[in-house]
Amino acid sequence: METWREGLFQLCWQQHGGSGLAVTVHDALELPTTDRDWLIERIGRQRAREAKELEKAAKRR
Numbered sequence: 766m767e768t769w770r771e772g773l774f775q776l777c778w779q780q781h782g783g784s785g786l787a788v789t790v791h792d793a794l795e796l797p798t799t800d801r802d803w804l805i806e807r808i809g810r811q812r813a814r815e816a817k818e819l820e821k822a823a824k825r826r
Contacts, residue, residue: 772801772802772805773790773793773794775805775808775809776788776793776796776801776804776805776808777789777790777793786804786808788804
């Protein structure tokens with residue numbers, strides 16, 4: 766149950782600055798589990814990629 770809740774949170778959480786999918790709780794609950802799981806994994810990869818880009822930009826200053 767905790768994994769399910771965490772996945773729902775990741776789909777719906779809107780980071781400061783608007784980064785994220787902005788999926789509503791209702792829409793997230795309607796997703797097939799395979800799509801939900803793929804989106805959660807993809808969000809993780811995207812956030813890691815964005816963090817690397819921010820780190821590179823900070824080093825260039």
